[in-house]
Amino acid sequence: MKKRVLVSGGAGYIGSHVTVELIAAGYEVVVADNMSNCDMTCFEGVKKITGRDDIPFEKIDCCDPAAVDKLFSDYAIDAVIHFAAFKAVGESVAEPLKYYRNNLLSFLNILEAAKSHSGCNVLFSSSATVYGEAETLPVTESTPRMPATSPYGNTKQMSEDILRDVVFATAKYDGKDGQWPVKGIALRYFNPMGAHPSALIGELPRGVPNNLVPFITQTAIGKRECLSIFGNDYPTADGTCLRDYIDVVDLAKAHVAAVSRMVEGKMKEDYEIFNIGTGRPVSVYELVTAFEKVNGLKLNYKFAPRRPGDVVAIWADTSLANKELGWKAERTLEQTLASAWAWEKHLAENA
Numbered sequence: 001m002k003k004r005v006l007v008s009g010g011a012g013y014i015g016s017h018v019t020v021e022l023i024a025a026g027y028e029v030v031v032a033d034n035m036s037n038c039d040m041t042c043f044e045g046v047k048k049i050t051g052r053d054d055i056p057f058e059k060i061d062c063c064d065p066a067a068v069d070k071l072f073s074d075y076a077i078d079a080v081i082h083f084a085a086f087k088a089v090g091e092s093v094a095e096p097l098k099y100y101r102n103n104l105l106s107f108l109n110i111l112e113a114a115k116s117h118s119g120c121n122v123l124f125s126s127s128a129t130v131y132g133e134a135e136t137l138p139v140t141e142s143t144p145r146m147p148a149t150s151p152y153g154n155t156k157q158m159s160e161d162i163l164r165d166v167v168f169a170t171a172k173y174d175g176k177d178g179q180w181p182v183k184g185i186a187l188r189y190f191n192p193m194g195a196h197p198s199a200l201i202g203e204l205p206r207g208v209p210n211n212l213v214p215f216i217t218q219t220a221i222g223k224r225e226c227l228s229i230f231g232n233d234y235p236t237a238d239g240t241c242l243r244d245y246i247d248v249v250d251l252a253k254a255h256v257a258a259v260s261r262m263v264e265g266k267m268k269e270d271y272e273i274f275n276i277g278t279g280r281p282v283s284v285y286e287l288v289t290a291f292e293k294v295n296g297l298k299l300n301y302k303f304a305p306r307r308p309g310d311v312v313a314i315w316a317d318t319s320l321a322n323k324e325l326g327w328k329a330e331r332t333l334e335q336t337l338a339s340a341w342a343w344e345k346h347l348a349e350n351a
C-alpha cells in the first residue's frame with residue numbers, strides 16, 4: 001500500500017514543489033494549509049503537473065489542536081512534513097508574539113498528534129539561519145548554532161530542539177495509553193530559489209519581496225524599479241555577501257529522500273539533521289550577473305548600504321546529505337535562474 005504523507009503548508013512555495021515530487025515518487029499526499037500566505041495558484045499548478053485532481057486538500061489552521069488531531073484520525077499518516085509557519089525575518093522582529101505563537105503552537109500540535117498516532121514520522125522544515133554568522137565555513141551539521149538574530153530564526157532553533165526532545169522522550173512508548181514513538185528529521189535549507197520547470201508553480205511573495213531572487217525577477221518584469229544590492233564592502237572577492245542558493249526542485253527531492261529514509265526504517269538515529277544546499281558559495285553580484293546573462297536582459301540595480309542582520313557568508317557542507325540521503329543538488333545556477341524568470345513571466349501572462 002502507498003505510504004501517505006501529510007504536508008502542512010502544502011499550498012505554499014516549497015510545500016507545493018514537495019507535493020509534486022512526493023506524488024512522482026509514488027506517495028499519497030494530504031495537503032493542509034490555512035491559506036494565510038498563499039492563494040490556490042500553486043495548488044492548482046500541482047494538480048496540473050501531477051495530473052491528479054483528487055489530492056486531498058484540508059483548509060485548516062495547525063494552531064487548532066482539534067483540527068490537527070482530526071486530520072491524523074481521518075487519514076492514516078505515515079509521515080508529516082511541517083512547513084506551516086510564518087517566514088518574514090523583519091516582520092518577526094516587529095511582531096515576535098505573532099511568530100512565537102504561530103510557529104511554535106502549530107508545531108506543538110503536529111507533534112501531539114504524531115505521538116498519539118502509531119508510526120508517525122516528522123520532518124521539520126528548518127533553516128541555515130540556525131547557524132548565524134558561523135566561524136568556520138562551509139558549515140556542517142555539527143557546526144555550533146549561534147544565538148538567533150530574529151524571532152523567526154529563534155522559532156527554527158526552538159522547533160529543532162522541541163523535535164529532538166519529543167523524539168527522545170517518546171522512544172520508550174509502545175502504544176499503551178495511546179502514546180507512540182516519534183522519529184524526526186530536520187532539514188536545514190540554505191537559500192531556496194527558482195521554480196518548477198513547467199512554470200506552473202513558484203514563489204508568490206506578498207507585497208515587497210524580502211528575498212533576493214523574487215526581487216530580481218520583479219525588477220526585471222517592471223514591477224519594481226530598481227534592485228538594491230545590500231552592501232558591496234564585505235570582506236569577499238567582489239564585496240557582496242555569499243550564499244548557497246538551492247534550486248527548489250532539488251530541495252523538494254531532498255524531502256522525498258528524507259521521508260523514504262524515515263518510512264523505510266533506514267534512519268541511523270531517531271533524530272537526524274541534514275544540510276540541504278549545493279555546497280557552492282555564490283555572491284549576490286554573481287547571482288545578479290548570472291541572471292542577466294542566462295535570460296539575456298539588463299537588470300536595473302544599484303549598490304546600497306548593508307542590510308542589518310545579514311551574515312557575510314554562509315554555505316553548506318552537504319556531504320552528510322549526499323551520503324546518507326543519497327541526494328545531491330543537480331540543477332545548475334543557470335537552470336534555476338531561468339526557471340525563476342519563466343515563472344515571473346507566467347505570472348505576468350496570467351495576471
Ligand code: UFG
Pocket residue numbers: 087089127128129152153190191192210211212213215227228229230231241242243284307310311
Ligand atoms: N539581498 C539584496 N537585495 C535584496 C534582497 C536581498 O542585496 O533586495 C541580498 C541580501 O543582503 C543577502 C542575499 O541577497 O546578502 C540573500 O538575501 P535573502 O533575503 O534572499 O536571503 P537571506 O540569506 O537573508 O535569507 C535566508 C533565508 C531566510 C532566513 C534568513 C536568515 O532565505 O529564510 O536566511 O538570515 F530567514
